[in-house]
Amino acid sequence: MATEVDFPSGHYIARQGEVGSGIFVIATGSARVVRGDEQLTVFGPGDFFGELSVIDRAPRVASVVAAEPTVCLAIAAWDFLDLLEGNPKLMKAVLLEVVSRLRVTTEHIRH
Amino acid sequence: MNDTNRDIVDTLAGLTLFGDLSRPQLEAVAHTFDEQWFSEGQRILRQGFTGTGLYVILEGQASVRIDGVDRATLGKGDFFGDISILLGEPPVADVVALQPLRCLVLGGPDTEPFLNSYPRVMYRMLQSVARRLRNANQWRS
Numbered sequence: 001m002a003t004e005v006d007f008p009s010g011h012y013i014a015r016q017g018e019v020g021s022g023i024f025v026i027a028t029g030s031a032r033v034v035r036g037d038e039q040l041t042v043f044g045p046g047d048f049f050g051e052l053s054v055i056d057r058a059p060r061v062a063s064v065v066a067a068e069p070t071v072c073l074a075i076a077a078w079d080f081l082d083l084l085e086g087n088p089k090l091m092k093a094v095l096l097e098v099v100s101r102l103r104v105t106t107e108h109i110r111h
Numbered sequence: 112m113n114d115t116n117r118d119i120v121d122t123l124a125g126l127t128l129f130g131d132l133s134r135p136q137l138e139a140v141a142h143t144f145d146e147q148w149f150s151e152g153q154r155i156l157r158q159g160f161t162g163t164g165l166y167v168i169l170e171g172q173a174s175v176r177i178d179g180v181d182r183a184t185l186g187k188g189d190f191f192g193d194i195s196i197l198l199g200e201p202p203v204a205d206v207v208a209l210q211p212l213r214c215l216v217l218g219g220p221d222t223e224p225f226l227n228s229y230p231r232v233m234y235r236m237l238q239s240v241a242r243r244l245r246n247a248n249q250w251r252s
Contacts, residue, residue, distance in 0.1 A: 035248075055241040061248050084237075088230045092223070095237045098244060099197050105247040106177065106194075106203040 002073040007066035020053030029070025126188040131231035144215035156206040171212035176205040
């Protein structure tokens with residue numbers, strides 16, 4: 001179901017503004033999350049991204065750029081949705097991750 | 112089933128969160144949640160304090176206030192309390208009734224088992240939370 005994809009340092013893994021065709025899980029390496037000129041965070045092995053756009057079918061809110069040679073597991077949108085529906089535990093894990101991000105974002109609004 | 116329950120089931124059937132459920136499932140949901148009314152101006156969630164449950168609005172409107180600033184208005188079909196229930200942390204915002212508000216409420220400890228029993232509700236919740244995160248990101252920029 002997942003395809004391994006190599007990204008050289010500096011290459012875009014996901015682009016802000018595009019509707020996502022799938023989600024990515026970092027296997028090795030790291031990637032910078034940027035919106036405009038601002039770096040929001042850095043993802044490392046085990047982190048996943050791209051799920052927001054797949055879930056709500058709207059454009060990606062940030063770009064993700066390989067910070068070094070990085071290997072990702074890519075899962076197509078339709079496979080990801082099937083995977084979630086068949087695995088409530090996985091869905092809960094994704095829900096908790098999205099809720100955590102919402103909480104952090106809301107905390108930022110206050111400062 | 113009494114009239115009140117039938118009324119609630121009819122209302123639930125029209126909400127996106129429960130849109131994928133069958134009539135018997137909706138009836139089970141109506142039994143699982145408690146109905147609560149709040150008066151205009153009443154604070155239902157308090158920023159920084161313990162969250163008490165998952166609230167689904169059946170009628171009325173409520174405001175999401177962060178540090179006293181209104182950030183969003185919630186209406187019929189919207190839910191709140193999910194962040195603090197799921198993460199076990201205090202609410203990040205006040206939620207205040209803008210008019211008489213009718214809600215269905217599920218106690219905190221019951222929320223996870225409920226979502227596990229209804230994966231399609233969990234998926235709808237996930238979609239909604241994803242949209243909120245997108246909107247919250249726009250507030251920042």
